[in-house]
């Protein structure tokens with residue numbers, strides 16, 4: 217949609233006909249700030265069209281981006297079935313094309329995939345040679361869900377892994393046309409480096425999160441310690457930077473959990489055990505359960521207690537529940553026979569598909585906390601930040617609050633409510 221809104225003619229291809237139908241009707245299949253407006257504009261200008269017909273779509277295009285999912289197999293390694301299928305379709309379509317076309321792998325793939333999986337499939341299906349008859353690049357995506365459009369329009373850098381110079385130059389030209397004056401720094405390198413850069417990037421960010429959660433777990437055992445003060449101070453060190461240093465209930469989403477696992481499996485396949493990354497995932501797997509520990513410390517046995525859950529999506533400004541810490545927390549609370557009522561500003565429909573009638577759903581934060589024995593903040597939505605101690609005192613059975621994302625003013629809450637927080 218960003219490409220289309222800058223004047224490029226874009227065809228979106230998906231095998232999911234429901235998604236295609238929705239997008240062509242002007243309805244985004246997921247929630248992302250600003251996306252619906254961009255979609256309407258792109259459709260209005262007739263610059264975007266979606267289809268399930270791959271051959272027809274590729275015919276007139278100069279560049280195609282593979283953006284299919286790369287989920288985890290049961291052993292954590294990457295599942296390349298979707299990438300393989302997309303490569304086949306691109307190859308079939310290329311067979312009938314006479315002009316030079318660049319194939320770009322934007323999906324996150326382990327090093328070697330583009331050269332050893334995508335290239336041979338496209339060559340075999342198209343009967344054409346990579347390099348002379350079509351180009352091939354890796355162009356990892358670094359956007360964050362919740363600010364995807366902003367990140368797409370203002371990236372820190374563009375990474376282009378190129379099979380050969382012509383491929384890289386074609387893609388660089390495309391981005392120069394797209395970004396114009398505000399062209400970000402560009403890194404041009406080989407296919408392997410660019411594939412590894414994406415994994416290294418995500419593993420580093422995941423490491424920062426698990427690191428600060430480790431410090432938080434130390435703080436909780438240390439009278440007077442507060443991870444928020446510690447994080448703010450170390451974040452001011454330019455060598456550290458303040459980003460991804462918020463202690464909480466762990467990272468989730470469709471990328472960090474699967475990409476750290478894929479990096480571990482890939483590294484093991486090379487004969488090297490990446491112990492640091494393993495520790496990062498281990499810390500993260502345990503972190504959501506802290507919410508339940510703290511609730512038990514605050515109100516005792518949770519059986520038949522009414523627990524209000526504020527926030528279900530893996531982060532604010534998205535309706536994405538993939539690997540969200542809330543899933544583990546709610547399931548653990550259910551095991552403890554707690555009664556759960558939940559509210560999320562955007563993820564309610566997705567939550568209902570997962571939890572069904574096992575939990576209750578509220579239509580606002582205030583309705584959610586009404587009559588509850590304990591409230592757990594799982595996602596740091598702005599609307600929850602606005603709640604004051606008085607709101608919890610007025611509406612809950614007893615104001616017992618677990619701040620799982622450190623969104624509240626500790627002093628004010630400690631004065632007036634029963635309050636526990638990660639890293640405090």
Ligand SMILES: NC(=O)c1ccc[n+]([C@@H]2O[C@H](COP(=O)([O-])OP(=O)(O)OC[C@H]3O[C@@H](n4cnc5c(N)ncnc54)[C@H](O)[C@@H]3O)[C@@H](O)[C@H]2O)c1
Pocket residue numbers: 229230231232235283284285286298301302305322323324325357358359360361470471
């Ligand atoms: N979600 C993010 O924030 C993010 C950020 C950076 C990178 N990535 C990477 O981008 C890739 C896609 O992630 P996602 O979250 O959008 O995945 P997704 O599963 O939400 O979307 C992938 C889409 O591809 C479609 N698809 C599958 N096979 C196809 C085929 N053969 N032809 C056409 N369409 C096909 C699916 O139907 C689906 O709609 C992954 O590799 C991910 O790691 C995602």
